Amino acid sequence: MQEQLLDVAIVGGGPAGLNAALVLGRARKNVAVIDEGRPRNAVTRESHGFLTRDGISPSEFRRVAKEQIAAYPSVSFVADTAVSVAGADGHFQITTATGQSFASRKLLFAVGMKDQPLNIPGLTEVYGKSAFVCPYCDGWELRDQPLAVINRGAEVMHFAALISGWTDRFTICTNGPDELTEEQREELRRHRVPLYDAPIRSIVSNEGIVRQVVLEDGTAVSCSGIFFKPELAIGSELPRALGCKLTELGSVEADMLGKTNVPGVYSAGDAASRMHQVVAAASMGALAAAAMNNELNVEAWSRNG
Structure with a gap:
């Protein structure tokens, strides 16, 4: 039996992959979305900032998306993990963990990023409940509350100004040398922002709600929320394996159209x-x-001309 050639294989079924599937389905393209069903934002209770879906849970977001995409029969969903990719433009070959094989003219990597292990004791217990990474996503819920910001270096200065729009009650814990200049430290002092550079011993919480950040020198920083900088890695090594250029931060280098x-x-x-x-x-x-x-339409037009 001749193998069916998809128009597009989408690796990753998060918001990017799902919205791509919707647009392509409406464009009458044959698409398969390959996703293992383990999104990074599964730890969060609500997603914010998406018009008409503000406050929706990640699982409900995906359920609604798939329900709407089901109206377009040329899109299929594959609950599996893509483990290898080969080929070139016009005929890519994707193999999954269960041995399924797909051929596709085009390929979209919507593989997201994944968190590296959280190396601060107690952080895992509060992540997604009272510890977050993005104030645009979760700052409203922590407005005017006493917060701990766990970060270091020049990014601290950017984040201090940013978080001040939600609360002026925050303490910076750098979990080791702050990597700041004296001028930057003086700027924080002028804004009355406490700065601690002792390593963090643990985070004390109750049912996912942080109570204190305890430092190795015995200092206890009381707070009801945390913003921290996570260590991230790309969600799949397949882009690199296929020859995609990566940025210094490990993401795929792509233009404004992807x-x-x-x-x-x-x-x-x-x-x-x-x-x-x-x-x-x-x-x-x-x-x-x-x-x-x-791209697909232009190629088809040229072939049939």
Whole structure:
């Protein structure tokens, strides 16, 4: 039996992959979305900042998305993990962990980012409940509350100014040398922002709600919420294996339409951007889908002319 050639294989079923599938389905393209069902934001109770879906849980977001995409029969969902990719523009070959094989003209990596192990004792227990990474996503819920910011270096200064829009009651814990200049420390003092550079011993919480950040020198920073900088890695090594260029931060290098340096290969969402928000990922997925659809239509027009 001749193998069916998909128009687009989408690796990753988060907001970017799902929105790409929606746009491509409406464009009458044959698409498979390959996703293992383990999203990074599964630890969070609610997603915010997406118009008409503000406060929705990640699982409900995906359920509604798949329900709406089901109206377009050319899109299928594969609950599996893509483990290898080969081929070139016009005929990529994707193999999954269970041995399924898919051939596709174009390829979209919407693989997201994944958290590296959290090496601060007690942080895992509060992550997604009272410890977060993005104030645009969760700052409203922690407005005017006493917070601990766990970060270091020049990013501390950017984040201090940013978080001040939600609360002026925050303490910076750098969990080791602060990597700041004396001028930067003086700026924090002028704004009356406490700064501690002792390593963090543990985070004390009750049912997921942080109570204190305890430092190795015995200092206890009382707070009811935390913002921290996570250590991230791309959600799959497949883009690198296929020859996609990566940025210094480990994400896929792509243009504003998601096009990578590898012909026929696109990337969207957190895997291709520092803007780690649901609405931004979905938008990138839509743009990449439109670009791929246009590429496919032009190629078909040329073949049939």
